Amino acid sequence: MSIPLIDLAKLTHASKDIRQTEISALDKACREIGFFYLVNTGISTELMTALMTQAKRFFALPQEDKKAIDIKSCVNHRGYGSIGEEQLDEVGHSDWKETFDMALDLPSDHPLAAKYPTMYGPNQNPSDPQTVEVLQEYYVQAFEVAQKLLTAMATALKLEEDFFTRCFKDHVTVLRMIHYPPRPSQDHDNGAGAHTDYGCVTLLLQDHIGGLQVKNRNEEWVDATPIKDALVVNIGDLMQRWTNDEYVSTAHRVRASQEDVHRYSFPFFVEPDYETEVACVPSCMAADKPAKYEPILSGDWIQSRFDATYAYREGK
Template sequence: MALDLSPLHPQVKRCSELYGPNQYPDSAEFIQTVNQHYQLSLEVGLKLLKAMAIALGEEEDFFTNSFSYPISVLRLIHYPAQKEATNGAGAHTDYGCITLLYQDDSGGLQVQNVDGDWIDAVPIAGSLVVNIGDLMQRWTNGIYQSTPHRVTSPISGKTRFSMPFFVEPDFDTPISTLPSCITQQTPKVFEDTFAGEWILSRFEQTYTYRNEIE
């Protein structure tokens, strides 16, 4: 689910692929719960972005100024039990700014460290995992590095549930490397883009069925 907007909203008319009404099951309680969770997760994400801006020497609201109509997404994922260990989600990086991950105690998330080793992200009660995504890496010239990660499917009759919240800014947000992140030792690496344009390009590359002609 994403930001719930009427089909008549101007943003939906501009980009119906990333804006629009959510498709809910027939449960008022479920709708209320997930919308509350979406809003609270977004608030947590914005607080983290403020801290990250301050750490870079920018104004506190540098990143959060771009969240009037964010294309942030909440996913509820179920990994069914498998007979043998497999990748429930192959190695990848996330597309947006940061990702907040709520997971149960089954484990399975692995994060790649700077040496290329895969490290188990052991669940810690009362906490969440924070991944840095591609847009943030581009915005900061790699000072904040996008985090490669993967998920192993559970075995022995167990299942795994996770709820990633992808913190992504407005569709029209220009992503241009911060001047403060460019030096003679670290010249600009990434070309300028727009948040929505980048997200859609990643969808096209990742989900090949989108390119199939019926």
């Protein structure tokens, strides 16, 4: 399996023929692999570089400074996560990484924060305003890319163009910074355990180090080798459910960095409004192919996956 390359500029091209050819390639990638590289996103190299710089600066802070915005003290799961906090592979080792999560920054008295306090509310931000500015700018631009991609997916599935995008008015999309430091021992090489993402789609910016691997249909791990300025996109469990398993959510993992090597990556987890009812889309069911899943609220699904991944959230 080779991971295909999709051109966002072609997905949004003025020429219907060029647009449709690329949409067909996108549809094939979503059905057969669930992973693809996305190029010509419109996100500048300068912004990507700035994000990398700010991540290195943030994760180099003293531990007590990072713990001042500890994710465990935040009911809506925002802020800093220490090494070993997350275990994506439920039967393996804890992940060897530290993280920072942010999403829409809503005041604590916002109606949605009051109704769904574990999913909405204020961010816990780094103390450096420049870091916050870069994070917010990247969040806005990555969200624009996601909306264009979801529009193309809707077209590929023979749905109304805004079938997915209209579900993102008060979305719970999360931008994460990840630092994979070198492991202090070589008892295993887990950076992030084998897992599928539980949201809609994920847009990943990774550095040049590499380490991301995707499981192909032969149960073999294939390297997702970094391509400069490209995002790696994968289908999440929620989209697979939405499309009645037509679009596939594929397992992936991250191998731990080599000695003295630090890796940084930036997944953008695209997740719709909490109250979005996720039921089988019309074009993915037929008399001989009924819906496999009961309808579920997007937020309820994502909440259940959070709670299974983070030990500290049990009982919340």
